[in-house]
Amino acid sequence: MGKCGAKPAEAKETDPCAPPTVAPTAAESGQPDSLAWFNKMVEHNLAYAREEKARGRRLVGIACEYAPRELILAADAMPVCLCGGFEQMIPPAERVLPANLCPLVKSTFGFHLEKANPFLEMADLIVAETTCDAKKKMFELMAESRPIHLLELPQKPDEPDAIERWTVEFRKLQRVLEDRFGVRITEDRLREETRRMNRERQLRRELAALMKADDPPLTGREVLDMKSLIACIPADLDQYEAALKELPGRRVNPPTTERVRVLLTGVPLPHGAERVMDLIEGHGGLVVCQETCTGLKPILEDVDPKAPDIVAALAEKYLRLPCSVMTPNERRMESLRRLAAEYRAQCVIELVWQACLTYDVEAHRVRRLVTEELGLPYLRIETGYSPSDSARIAVRVQALYETARYRPAKGPA
Ligand code: SF4
Ligand code: SF4
Numbered sequence: 001m002g003k004c005g006a007k008p009a010e011a012k013e014t015d016p017c018a019p020p021t022v023a024p025t026a027a028e029s030g031q032p033d034s035l036a037w038f039n040k041m042v043e044h045n046l047a048y049a050r051e052e053k054a055r056g057r058r059l060v061g062i063a064c065e066y067a068p069r070e071l072i073l074a075a076d077a078m079p080v081c082l083c084g085g086f087e088q089m090i091p092p093a094e095r096v097l098p099a100n101l102c103p104l105v106k107s108t109f110g111f112h113l114e115k116a117n118p119f120l121e122m123a124d125l126i127v128a129e130t131t132c133d134a135k136k137k138m139f140e141l142m143a144e145s146r147p148i149h150l151l152e153l154p155q156k157p158d159e160p161d162a163i164e165r166w167t168v169e170f171r172k173l174q175r176v177l178e179d180r181f182g183v184r185i186t187e188d189r190l191r192e193e194t195r196r197m198n199r200e201r202q203l204r205r206e207l208a209a210l211m212k213a214d215d216p217p218l219t220g221r222e223v224l225d226m227k228s229l230i231a232c233i234p235a236d237l238d239q240y241e242a243a244l245k246e247l248p249g250r251r252v253n254p255p256t257t258e259r260v261r262v263l264l265t266g267v268p269l270p271h272g273a274e275r276v277m278d279l280i281e282g283h284g285g286l287v288v289c290q291e292t293c294t295g296l297k298p299i300l301e302d303v304d305p306k307a308p309d310i311v312a313a314l315a316e317k318y319l320r321l322p323c324s325v326m327t328p329n330e331r332r333m334e335s336l337r338r339l340a341a342e343y344r345a346q347c348v349i350e351l352v353w354q355a356c357l358t359y360d361v362e363a364h365r366v367r368r369l370v371t372e373e374l375g376l377p378y379l380r381i382e383t384g385y386s387p388s389d390s391a392r393i394a395v396r397v398q399a400l401y402e403t404a405r406y407r408p409a410k411g412p413a
Helices: 009-014 033-039 041-054 069-074 087-093 103-114 118-122 133-142 162-181 187-212 220-225 234-246 275-282 310-319 330-342 357-373 387-406
Strands: 058-062 077-081 125-129 148-151 260-266 285-291 347-353 378-383
Touching: 033 041, 033 220, 033 234, 041 058, 041 077, 041 118, 041 234, 058 069, 058 118, 069 077, 069 162, 069 187, 069 310, 087 103, 103 133, 125 133, 125 162, 133 148, 148 162, 162 310, 187 220, 187 234, 187 285, 187 310, 220 275, 220 285, 260 275, 260 330, 260 357, 260 387, 275 285, 275 387, 285 330, 330 357, 347 357, 347 387, 357 378, 378 387
Parallel strands: 058 077, 058 125, 125 148, 260 285, 260 347, 347 378
Antiparallel strands: none
8 A cells, every 4th residue: 555545634633643752763964855855745745636636637546556556647647545544534434334443444434434535535536446355345335425446356366367357357447447537548658657657666666775774874764754645746756866866875863773673564554554663663673674565565566568468467567466365475475585684674573453354364474484484583563543552562662672682693594
């Protein structure tokens, strides 16, 4: 999932994502312009969306990294992430949805009921998907009052016919976009948008790779913040390039060398739901790698813009995304092995949103991989958007760091 959900105006005063007791970071010499730019991401995205809408461009909401942004861009529309990250939107959602549901789904639905997400209110279409049951059934309710197209995701990605069925879903989406918006998605345009998305993915990969350094010039929270709700905004691409020039050599305080290197895996952290990241980094950790949908997971692979069948090539890339809804999900284990080594993680923290069954069950496999095969300390944090358990989480991450610091030297097997 990209960075999600605009903050409702009334959320400011009781922001549940306020920083923990220890400030996560401060640059020694002010904040680089590129970081300052992404600190105002929602404002920039809103201004961009309004301007583009005013000149007739459509806006398409998405809520998952399986939604192909390239197809939406090729229909001359803007793909915008709608995932809710704010606790304030949960009580309204619980008037309709069961309380025992993932907070991300509830928050997204709360924004819908309250009409509090300006991007959702501007959306001409929502591209939904059958990933987890919670989202699938939530979309069914949302479809009662909003235009929704549902992608049916094959969940056994290695079955020979999975890619065929997923490619058919992409071709259906292409027709829906064309019919609804009265445009034709040409092959040339689709290849062009594939190149643009590749560029955005590559720039974000390069920024994330700065965390491989012994003394990374960023915190994990800053890496998390360096993205947009809307894909491929030209000014964002310029800022990524500027960041790659101005960030190397930057010093962060407290120094990144003094912190425990953490690989964060599990559920996405949409905009507003960064509390756990701040707790991890506010108590002696540095998230050097994010194996999540708001981190590296969706940007690790590109699409060949010259592929003979560009729609099939896109479908193949997206189907390879190792979300826990897939079974078996061997690709996630492969990715974790590789990333733990590349980013020299000293421990792994797995975040599971309450009631997210697929990530929760898969946590067992991840724990086994991390502790038995990679020989690293592992911590599973199951939580929601409420800060009520922040103190307990802080104690647990500090204990993990003690173990990571003093464990006998043993690299990945
Ligand atoms: S974790 Fe799974 S369901 Fe959530 S955004 Fe990623 S791919 Fe979609
Ligand atoms: S975090 Fe889990 S339950 Fe929540 S939307 Fe994602 S896959 Fe579904």
